[in-house]
Amino acid sequence: MHGHLxxxxxxxxxxxxxxxxxxxxxxxxxxxxxxxxxxxxxVTLFRVNVFGLYSLPFTTPILWLLVATYFVxxxxxxxSGDPYMMWWVSLPTVVIDTIxxxxxxxxxxxxxxxxxxxxxxxxxxxxxxxxxxxxFNLVLLFMGFSMTNQSFSAIVTKADNVPIVGLMxxxxxxxWLATSRAVANDDxxxxxxxxxxxxxxxxxxxxxxxxxxxxxxxxxxxxLLLVWGLLLQAPLEEPASSVKTPNPxxxxxxxxxxxxxxxxxxxxxxxxxxxxxxxxxxxxxxxLDFNKLGNGYYTISQRKFAYLNFQFGFLxxxxxxxxxxxxxxxxxxxxxxxxETWDTHKVEALSNVDLSQWFWNDLFGVARxxxxxxxxxxxxxxxxAYRESPxxxxxxxxxxxxxxxxxxxxxxxxxxxxxFIRFMVLSNLMLMMGLLPLKMxxxxxxxxxxxxxxxxxxxxx
Amino acid sequence: MDSLSEIIRNSxxxxxxxxxPMPVDRRNRIVVMLTNFFLHLHPVSAKKxxxxxxxxxxxxxxxxxxxxxxTVTGVLLMFYYRPTxxxxxxDIVALRDVVSLGVLRELHRWGAHAMxxxxxxxxxxVFLTGSYKPPREFNWVLGVILLLLTLLLSFTGYLLPWxxxxxxxxxxxxxxxxxxxxxxxxxxxxxxxxxGGIDMITNASDARFLTLxxxxxxxxxxxRFYVLHCVAIPLxxxxxxxxxxxxxxxxxxxxxxx
Numbered sequence: 001m002h003g004h005l006x007x008x009x010x011x012x013x014x015x016x017x018x019x020x021x022x023x024x025x026x027x028x029x030x031x032x033x034x035x036x037x038x039x040x041x042x043v044t045l046f047r048v049n050v051f052g053l054y055s056l057p058f059t060t061p062i063l064w065l066l067v068a069t070y071f072v073x074x075x076x077x078x079x080s081g082d083p084y085m086m087w088w089v090s091l092p093t094v095v096i097d098t099i100x101x102x103x104x105x106x107x108x109x110x111x112x113x114x115x116x117x118x119x120x121x122x123x124x125x126x127x128x129x130x131x132x133x134x135x136f137n138l139v140l141l142f143m144g145f146s147m148t149n150q151s152f153s154a155i156v157t158k159a160d161n162v163p164i165v166g167l168m169x170x171x172x173x174x175x176w177l178a179t180s181r182a183v184a185n186d187d188x189x190x191x192x193x194x195x196x197x198x199x200x201x202x203x204x205x206x207x208x209x210x211x212x213x214x215x216x217x218x219x220x221x222x223x224l225l226l227v228w229g230l231l232l233q234a235p236l237e238e239p240a241s242s243v244k245t246p247n248p249x250x251x252x253x254x255x256x257x258x259x260x261x262x263x264x265x266x267x268x269x270x271x272x273x274x275x276x277x278x279x280x281x282x283x284x285x286x287x288l289d290f291n292k293l294g295n296g297y298y299t300i301s302q303r304k305f306a307y308l309n310f311q312f313g314f315l316x317x318x319x320x321x322x323x324x325x326x327x328x329x330x331x332x333x334x335x336x337x338x339x340e341t342w343d344t345h346k347v348e349a350l351s352n353v354d355l356s357q358w359f360w361n362d363l364f365g366v367a368r369x370x371x372x373x374x375x376x377x378x379x380x381x382x383x384x385a386y387r388e389s390p391x392x393x394x395x396x397x398x399x400x401x402x403x404x405x406x407x408x409x410x411x412x413x414x415x416x417x418x419x420f421i422r423f424m425v426l427s428n429l430m431l432m433m434g435l436l437p438l439k440m441x442x443x444x445x446x447x448x449x450x451x452x453x454x455x456x457x458x459x460x461x
Numbered sequence: 462m463d464s465l466s467e468i469i470r471n472s473x474x475x476x477x478x479x480x481x482p483m484p485v486d487r488r489n490r491i492v493v494m495l496t497n498f499f500l501h502l503h504p505v506s507a508k509k510x511x512x513x514x515x516x517x518x519x520x521x522x523x524x525x526x527x528x529x530x531x532t533v534t535g536v537l538l539m540f541y542y543r544p545t546x547x548x549x550x551x552d553i554v555a556l557r558d559v560v561s562l563g564v565l566r567e568l569h570r571w572g573a574h575a576m577x578x579x580x581x582x583x584x585x586x587v588f589l590t591g592s593y594k595p596p597r598e599f600n601w602v603l604g605v606i607l608l609l610l611t612l613l614l615s616f617t618g619y620l621l622p623w624x625x626x627x628x629x630x631x632x633x634x635x636x637x638x639x640x641x642x643x644x645x646x647x648x649x650x651x652x653x654x655x656x657g658g659i660d661m662i663t664n665a666s667d668a669r670f671l672t673l674x675x676x677x678x679x680x681x682x683x684x685r686f687y688v689l690h691c692v693a694i695p696l697x698x699x700x701x702x703x704x705x706x707x708x709x710x711x712x713x714x715x716x717x718x719x
Binding site: 160163166167170171174177178181182194195196197198199200201202203204205206207208209210211213214217218221222225226228229230232233234235236237238239240241242244245246249250251252253254255258259266267268270271272273279282283285286287289292293294295296297298299303306307310314454457458459 | 484487490491493503504505506507508509510511512514515516518519522526527550553554564566567568569570572574577578581582588589590591592594595597598602608609615619622623624625626627628629630632634636637638639641642645647648649650652678679716718719
């Protein structure tokens with residue numbers, strides 16, 4: 001995919017793009033500064049004491065102007081295309097080495113959970129425009145600095161991966177927008193005020209108030225699509241060949257979360273059962289969510305349970321796994337961090353153990369039960385069931401015994417409100433969703449391969 | 462000039478096509494919504510906060526617009542494309558190198574990616590505003606099915622260029638069907654479906670065979686995916702879209718605080 005260019009040639013090729021990139025960031029920040037200055041929405045961050053005479057306010061417009069100046073300074077460095085100059089707009093080696101040393105699937109997945117968790121707990125801090133805009137700038141700066149790395153730039157600029165980069169920024173923006181509106185509404189609710197959506201909410205005519213918005217959106221989308229199409233050619237590889245298997249073979253990007261699940265579950269689970277459960281779970285949402293609050297306005301604290309469940313499924317599991325499957329999985333579906341060259345010969349030791357193996361061999365020190373040679377079908381079946389009994393008991397306990405326990409303990413209120421059937425559906429959907437992180441944790445900690453391993457019937461779980 | 466446009470707008474031809482006067486005053490802004498076919502999907506008036514861009518993000522509307530873009534560019538692409546193993550790849554090469562307006566395939570492909578993203582963002586917004594709650598439960602269900610159809614449209618379209626990217630992505634995807642419980646020849650329980658010692662579920666009769674029309678991704682698959690992509694799924698999606706939009710109106714319009 002790359003490696004045909006020397007680093008100097010590569011940097012020369014990136015120069016124009018990066019120069020324009022930093023210039024655009026400068027313009028973007030300058031516009032933000034001008035907007036805040038003009039509208040008077042700037043905020044004083046702190047005051048600077050000059051010789052004890054004046055106390056000058058350091059406001060957000062000044063901050064964004066300084067940031068803009070910084071990006072203006074970076075632009076010619078990037079435009080130069082000279083390796084020595086571009087050292088200043090590249091990630092320090094120590095950062096790449098740290099990532100190289102620390103990042104693996106475990107750190108990435110747990111890190112994502114911690115990341116989203118802290119965004120949630122500190123949402124009041126992160127929704128502040130100055131904080132959100134700073135984060136946005138930092139992410140763009142990190143992207144820019146990373147683009148001088150050949151591996152990173154190759155994977156991010158691959159034509160079919162560009163939409164996922166876009167998706168990440170769009171999700172960031174809209175999550176910020178929704179959260180800041182939710183936080184504002186939650187504060188209003190504490191003060192006994194109605195949500196923002198109720199204020200100044202008289203009826204207006206759809207022509208012009210809605211149809212003009214729609215028209216402008218259409219024109220904007222079409223313009224974006226045309227620019228996107230003119231700048232970036234749709235990928236077309238060599239003609240199809242059923243004998244030459246590319247490595248890695250990847251499904252389309254929106255299914256890469258499912259392909260990533262194949263690391264932990266067999267195709268019948270990752271490719272058939274779990275996707276069906278996801279679809280069924282989505283359909284079931286309106287019939288399981290009995291909370292009447294939060295209908296038609298943004299809020300978090302009035303529907304925390306539904307909110308956290310959805311965000312865990314969508315952002316933490318679905319989106320995070322897609323990003324991992326797209327950017328961090330290379331040949332043989334091995335894990336490669338973003339600055340690592342995709343080496344086809346990278347070998348990762350796999351020494352995973354089935355639950356039954358561990359139970360019989362390690363715990364009891366005996367061989368796994370096996371039907372005598374030449375015994376009949378039923379006897380074979382019973383022996384297999386006996387062999388896999390630890391896993392079968394575990395799964396049955398997980399899916400059948402846990403719901404009543406949940407109903408009797410921390411989800412008592414849910415059970416009373418929902419009734420038996422609806423509660424069973426909800427708890428089983430939650431437990432099915434939990435199967436993935438559960439297997440991940442067991443794989444990372446004790447190298448568990450399958451709870452139930454019956455290759456005889458293609459039934460591995 | 463004023464008088465010329467006056468003459469045109471007062472002519473019998475113009476008046477026979479466009480029934481309503483210019484929507485410049487309150488009365489005619491109402492009339493235009495009621496008499497124009499393309500606008501009559503909308504109500505005449507709506508709550509101000511409900512139609513605010515910061516509330517709806519316009520993602521549903523953009524998704525529908527992208528569906529239309531995909532339809533138009535798709536029809537144009539069909540003029541140049543033959544879904545056979547012999548011609549598919551070279552037709553795509555010709556589309557890139559020879560055909561005028563060489564940006565057609567780009568518009569179609571990037572529009573498809575964008576549509577998957579906007580569907581997700583639309584559902585994200587609907588969830589975060591609790592807009593699936595009564596009385597809009599069933600419209601959410603229709604939305605989930607439309608999400609599935611969007612993904613299937615994108616998936617079936619992925620094969621059509623017939624390059625390495627295409628067949629291996631579809632191979633990886635459709636290999637899952639082989640493992641369907643009971644209905645895939647490598648799925649759990651399939652071995653139980655035997656009659657008189659003869660397996661009912663084989664690699665020539667299982668869910669994967671149904672998807673591909675063959676034992677591996679080949680000529681039959683290309684034809685099957687082409688028909689699904691260009692005819693069957695778009696028709697289904699169009700029908701569900703119509704119901705989806707109709708239900709918005711019938712379920713009380715764009716959501717807002719009760």
